[in-house]
Amino acid sequence: MKNKFLRWLDGDVDLMEHVLDTAEVPDHTRDEIKTREEEEEKLLIERYRELGQKSFYTVYHVVAIISCVLLIGVLLFTVARLPEYGHENPRTVEVVSRYVEKGLEETGAINIVSGMILDYRAFDTLGESHVLFTALICVMILLRIDKKNMRTDYEDYYTIKQDAYFDTSQDTIMRKVGMVLMPCIFLFGIYVLLNGQNSPGGGFSGGAIMGAALILFTASFGFEKVDEFFTLKLSVVITFVSLAFYSFAKGYVFFTGANGLENGIPKGIPGAILSGGLILPLDIAVGLVVACTMFGFYSLFKRGSIGGA
């Protein structure tokens, strides 16, 4: 029996971590994983019993509940002490009043929200439009089928049967309804997209509606029909062109604005489709990205690829 210090020096310290460290889930077939997981679970349960982990979980739940209740209490206390609504001092309404009073004149947009997010605070929205793109990339890394995460053993009898059961594209009712609804939804999406500067709507909402229309189309006619016109390459190109346009257009406006130059973008007549300066083109760019992303999510979750590639 070596003494304790020497054992520590050799890295033989045997605490909980050791079990957790070696509990790696390897890249093997399902059965192997299953038996291995079962073994590890047994091992872990034994370990937990040894170290009295059961009581740990009781304590864990109690502490979780107490901290949640505390947080709720503190937040309610805070909200109760906020200044009353309507009781404003002139400093706190300085920003808002300018948005409301001069928004139309300065941005050319009837929809003040559009004017705010795409003109006054356009830099935030530049970031926000890339958030969705980032999410798409994360989902692609996780779900797109490649050599590493392809599991051939999933192609078993039950999976195929299940897939056929959930495949709606053979359903007559679905097809007929989809045929009627899809163009209407798509048109409505375009309408919302193009009227972002004049009425509630804009890039994000319009794009979401268009994406939903594409998803409905896929659900009623199957991926084969969509793959004919919507490929991975097209989706990549649309996303690239839209976001690059967004970055450069806004970069140009920031640059001219900060350097005191004229940007030469006409504001147009408020209320017309072509008004609000850059708001309309930016809305279209965002809308295209959102539509591609929505459909991309659906496609990745459903079959692990976009456009069959």
Added chain:
Amino acid sequence: MEIIKNIPLFTIVLSLFSGVLCFMLKGKAAKRYTVCYEGVLIILVSLVLYYTLRTRSSFTYVMGEFPAPWGNEIRAGVLEALIALAFLIIMFSSVIGGYRFILTDMDESKVNLYYTLVNLMTAALMALVWTNDIFTGYVFLEILTLTSCGILIVREIGRTTLAAVRYMILNLLGSGLFLLGVVLLYDLTGHLLMVPMQQTITELARDPKIVPVLTMAIGIITIGLCIKSGLFPFHFWMPDTYGWASPTSAAILSSLVSKAYIFLLIKIYYRVVGSWVMQAMPIRDILFVLGIGGIIIGSVQAMHANNLNRMVAFSSAAQVGYIFMGLGLGGHYGYTAAIFHILAHAVTKSMLFLTTPRLAAVSDESLLFSNLQGSGLRDRHAGIFFTVGALSMIGIPVFAGFSSKIQFGIAAISTHSDWRMIIVMLALAVSSMLNALYFIRFIIRIYTQKDENDRTVPMGRKSVPSYLVSMGLLTAGNLMLGLFSGVIVNLIRQGLGMFG
């Protein structure tokens, strides 16, 4: 207006564009492009640093045609430029040094997506450093959260996904709390830009009815960012996250992402709350206590770990504790020490995380201590660089860790309360000793052979030049922080002077 003033905007927009461009490119081209454009960014940002030093002043840059309280703004001073430059250099080194690891961990068809995420992350880091608007801070914090989860899951093995899910949940909790705090502050002040916000807060802080709400708002923001940066007791996600991530990702996450959150917190304390209001709040003392707790607990847990990556990750928890101890000490000296330690730790940790997988590669792909015996002899380059990093962590003179411990000592002496000074000194002594214990035991282990004739384990591959360049850059940075700490400290002081 000088052309240099446009550079901060350019760094953000170019990084965003590069992210989208890498989506189009193939893996290898994406990597080459990323290396080139980050090189360009490093040159540009050093120009900004030079410019702000020469003019001895900071400048704000209006984003668009609407000025201060209505439109967005970014701001550049000595401190921002210094931090941005350090972040870019470390990002650059991690990218060129970690390419091999990415290739082994990812399928070839997805490598370009990794660089897409890295570029978007660079954009978020730059925006967080330059921003002069708290809501812009939130937006890019979200991008940083998403991209960090993204670069974590690239390994696609069970444990990594598990770690990523946990990391994501805790990070979203942090973002949510941060957003709540921002909403409360906006409700109180009606502003989102930092300068008008601070003016209003200074007025409001005189009203005893508002003070609790203000404290709550700032407290929630602090908790949110503490969870995200891994301060004790929120450090439990660290070992799994850093231990199971792909090495490049671990280097980036530990040295850049968690530090960016801390820098944002410092920015909020200085530029939104203001040092005058901050002095009166109890938050400082809590941070001080948690920082000390993190130092001790992190070191003790690192001693117990028998997996190399977990040990390095727990030591990260201790180092984050140091930084928050600096914030808890407060005052110019405390913040200087904290910011210096951000740089020192970022340089050192990225180096450690890039060397550990190579040590594992010559030890049957295992990171357990018992298997790593003699690995420093089998892969000499990795052994040397690991030793440099470890010595810096312990705080041996010449390396960065030593200078930052001196800075903490100075900060402790210059506080007015004696018990704080005693506690800090004790914590420094105890943690240095613990650091030395667990790192030196490991250095001895990798340089001793169990059996002289044991040649069953293969020797390491030859280092590719890019790996040596990356390690050389990080070592140079480490030595620079260690040997010329006076210059850096001077820069940080100047920057903090412009900050307030």
